[in-house]
Amino acid sequence: MQLALSPMHESLVIATGKREMPYLLVFLLFIAQAALAADDQAVSGQQWLEKADVAMQSSTYQGMVVFLKNGRVDIMKHSHSFENGDEIETLTSLNSPLREITRHGSRVSCTLKDTQQEVEAPRPTDRSLIVNLPINSQVLEDQYLLTTAGQEIVALRPTQVIAVLPKDDLRYARKIWIDTETFLPLRAEVYGLDGTVLEQVMFADLTVSGSSREPAIHAKHVEYHERVKKQAAEKFNQSRFLLEYWPPGFEALFFADKAMLTSKKTVEHLLLSDGFSNLSIYFEAKEPRERGLEGLRTLGAVNSFSRTVGDIHVTVLGEVPARTVELIAKGIVLR
Amino acid sequence: MKQLDNEKLSLFLDNQLDSEQSLHLLKAINKDPALQTKLQRYSLISQAIKNDASQVASSNFVASIREEIRNEPTYLIPSRKAPANWKKTAWAAAASVLLGVSVVTFMTAREQAQPFGSIQTLAQTNKHYRTADNTRFNEYLQDHDNVWYVNNATGSQPYARVAGYSDR
Incomplete structure (x- = not known):
């Protein structure tokens, strides 16, 4: 097999002599492949998260979600759908206190089942009620290493595990399990600095009915995010x-x-x-x-x-x- | 006997033992390290059942106080010269001593009836501050997570993560 040499390789051949050349070439190819593989992995982790964010906004799905937090467990029924082009997300508790949390677009409210009292959240949000994912994970490359970490089954569905590893000790590490078919995040874990699991959220079962207007919805989220960032920065500076x-x-x-x-x-x-x-x-x-x-x-x-x-x-x-x-x-x- | 001790300890912690029996029990506790440990354990359980703030004296509480008193330094303060109107001063001193003895007697009697009264007061004070702090902390926590609708009870944990963005 003949290898086409680049000018750099040719100069290396001149510098090192023909006898060492094949070994050096193999070594360089190995290094390059390793670097490319690392790049691929980094991009892949990032792409998985971006796909997950879009899938959460654009899919119609429902299931049971288990929350583990501070040693306590809660199970809630979760659904995500659309009404007149707006996202409708609901979380319904199965245990006391009975309540239903609804996000209609960015308006969040809660209905307490005992009293039928409805209270609106003081701060609107257009983000998921269950998993927090960045809108643009590309900007986080200075803070996190986003990498793939094997595949596992969650709620009887194959998932890709994404490790979110902070590059400093100012934030926590995470792992996110993303459905390889629908790209919905099915499980997320937050780890303390000592590696213990601090929080966990997981779908126990999931039914996906379809997706809707994917690009338009994501574009709307990006536009909203940019606008609120600008408003907040301007207000705080004053x-x-x-x-x-x-x-x-x-x-x-x-x-x-x-x-x-x-x-x-x-x-x-x-x-x-x-x-x-x-x-x-x-x-x-x-x-x-x-x-x-x-x-x-x-x-x-x-x-x-x-x-x-x-x-x-x-x-x-x-x-x-x-x-x-x-x-x-x-x-x-x-x- | 052990069963009797357990019952007495339980009654004692619930303030249902009369002064004489309390005194008798305290003497027994003072002599028996096992009873001291049991008192500490019962006290902890009792406090935990009654409220979320517990502060319990350790088993060597009495011994440590006795040791503290023994190690208390003696102050050699030079005595003042007797004033000319010594009779008035003597009457005032006698009255002060009498008042002091009355107060000490009253305090001792109360202490015997409620040996952990001061500790309970301290615990209640701390609890007041801690409850206020917890209320404030919970309020911030709930606002941060927008989870006030999940459960407003003290000590409840937020489950749904709903941290949000600005008004449109």
């Missing part, structure tokens, strides 16, 4: 707060005044996200002689860090390691 430490890869998605549901206290709320993990920062006016939260708190995957900055009580909270919330909280200053 506020009196400054984040001296902005965690890499996180973008502002929401910034507004709001009244808390129970205490009715007015807070300013900044929501950041890196696509997988969300972080909330609450700025609340400190009342005289008030003893607010201070320091670190942990609940499963969620960590929070609170401190007082001047006359403001600040709490940073999210599904990230303790170090991340502490770094952000300690870097908050008043302009």
